[in-house]
Amino acid sequence: MGSTYTISVPATSANIGPGFDVMGLSLSLYLHVTAHTSPTATPSPTNITLAYTGSNSSGLPLDPHANLITRTALYVLSCLGHARFPQPMSVHVDNRIPLGRGLGSSGAAVVAGVLLANAVGRLGLSQQRMLDYCLMIEHHPDNVAAALVGGFVASYLVDVDREGAPESETTAAPDTIAEDGHPGVPPENIGHFLRLGCSPKIRAVAIIPQFELATAKARAALPPSYKTSDVVFNLQRLAVLTTALGRETPDPWLIYRAMEDKVHQPYRMHLIPGLPEILATFNPDNTPGLLGICLSGAGPTILALAIDNFDEIAAKIRAVFDRQPDGGVETVYKLLDIVSEGATCIETADEE
Numbered sequence: 001m002g003s004t005y006t007i008s009v010p011a012t013s014a015n016i017g018p019g020f021d022v023m024g025l026s027l028s029l030y031l032h033v034t035a036h037t038s039p040t041a042t043p044s045p046t047n048i049t050l051a052y053t054g055s056n057s058s059g060l061p062l063d064p065h066a067n068l069i070t071r072t073a074l075y076v077l078s079c080l081g082h083a084r085f086p087q088p089m090s091v092h093v094d095n096r097i098p099l100g101r102g103l104g105s106s107g108a109a110v111v112a113g114v115l116l117a118n119a120v121g122r123l124g125l126s127q128q129r130m131l132d133y134c135l136m137i138e139h140h141p142d143n144v145a146a147a148l149v150g151g152f153v154a155s156y157l158v159d160v161d162r163e164g165a166p167e168s169e170t171t172a173a174p175d176t177i178a179e180d181g182h183p184g185v186p187p188e189n190i191g192h193f194l195r196l197g198c199s200p201k202i203r204a205v206a207i208i209p210q211f212e213l214a215t216a217k218a219r220a221a222l223p224p225s226y227k228t229s230d231v232v233f234n235l236q237r238l239a240v241l242t243t244a245l246g247r248e249t250p251d252p253w254l255i256y257r258a259m260e261d262k263v264h265q266p267y268r269m270h271l272i273p274g275l276p277e278i279l280a281t282f283n284p285d286n287t288p289g290l291l292g293i294c295l296s297g298a299g300p301t302i303l304a305l306a307i308d309n310f311d312e313i314a315a316k317i318r319a320v321f322d323r324q325p326d327g328g329v330e331t332v333y334k335l336l337d338i339v340s341e342g343a344t345c346i347e348t349a350d351e352e
């Protein structure tokens with residue numbers, strides 16, 4: 001008898017201002033992957049037939065060795081001695097997370113691939129071990145940790161020099177890392193995470209420009225070193241932010257200031273028309289309900305955390321994009337919840 005595996009992975013917003021490569025929030029927008037065993041299908045070198053539906057799939061490769069989800073799954077299986085899927089399977093992807101917008105689409109794809117391998121190969125990997133595999137593909141832990149465990153998550157990689165973690169890449173795209181070759185069996189426990197409190201009153205206003213910005217390009221814009229005062233600026237804010245979002249009644253100005261950043265946003269301004277004005281203009285006094293505003297991940301999406309007046313906040317941010325030169329920047333608005341559940345995988349036995 002065959003089985004069906006249904007995997008859901010949330011989108012994530014990384015950084016939340018000062019927490020570059022550290023913080024992630026999981027959001028109510030999902031990548032869904034369904035895999036059916038096809039016992040009567042002819043075996044193939046990978047045993048995978050891949051198909052996509054939905055709008056966020058154009059241009060994505062259907063070759064199992066090139067596609068980020070199946071490539072990740074094949075990588076995990078190969079580390080554990082399986083050259084391919086144990087039996088022929090049709091894998092169907094319904095992706096609601098827009099690509100290259102700073103909402104963690106690649107992190108979600110990697111997490112889905114690891115969960116898929118774990119399920120079809122009956123590998124019995126712990127959540128911690130799954131994170132190790134994710135980190136061999138996507139070297140910054142913020143998106144994958146939040147997508148895997150859900151909620152408001154802080155994470156770190158162990159020291160690369162002493163404990164063998166993959167070096168945090170600044171220029172390589174997630175896609176190029178695994179295509180370069182097999183990243184190798186991960187060392188144990190290379191990433192650690194902690195779920196933090198987040199008030200249920202907080203919702204996420206996501207303003208998504210209708211252009212893609214590859215994370216690799218936005219990472220390449222960052223400088224090789226930082227001024228001590230800029231690092232201290234971020235550390236001060238990050239320490240406050242970790243607790244400020246969890247208070248039952250969020251303090252808007254405390255959070256607003258705690259979401260400022262001098263480590264990545266200033267260097268990415270030129271890649272997102274409107275970002276300087278958006279960050280400089282709106283605050284809790286002139287925009288009631290607003291708690292804080294930042295670039296989501298590597299951008300170009302803007303993330304505003306808020307407790308009220310969501311549509312008004314969205315309209316103000318969108319108006320800035322509308323006013324940009326050469327006809328403005330088209331945007332889509334999504335009001336998202338911060339979800340406490342991370343990635344899930346459910347197995348059901350097919351009826352005979």
Ligand SMILES: Nc1ncnc2c1ncn2[C@@H]1O[C@H](COP(=O)(O)OP(=O)(O)O)[C@@H](O)[C@H]1O
Binds near residue numbers: 106
């Ligand atoms: N569902 C998916 N299936 C296959 N590949 C995906 C999927 N989601 C993302 N990717 C890959 O990740 C790339 C986007 O990654 P990235 O530049 O890091 O942006 P994002 O901020 O969306 O994570 C896509 O161009 C694609 O190559």
Ligand SMILES: N[C@@H](CCOP(=O)(O)O)C(=O)O
Binds near residue numbers: 020101105299
């Ligand atoms: N910390 C990373 C986060 C990238 O997130 P994504 O959603 O844009 O892939 C960075 O800022 O580069």
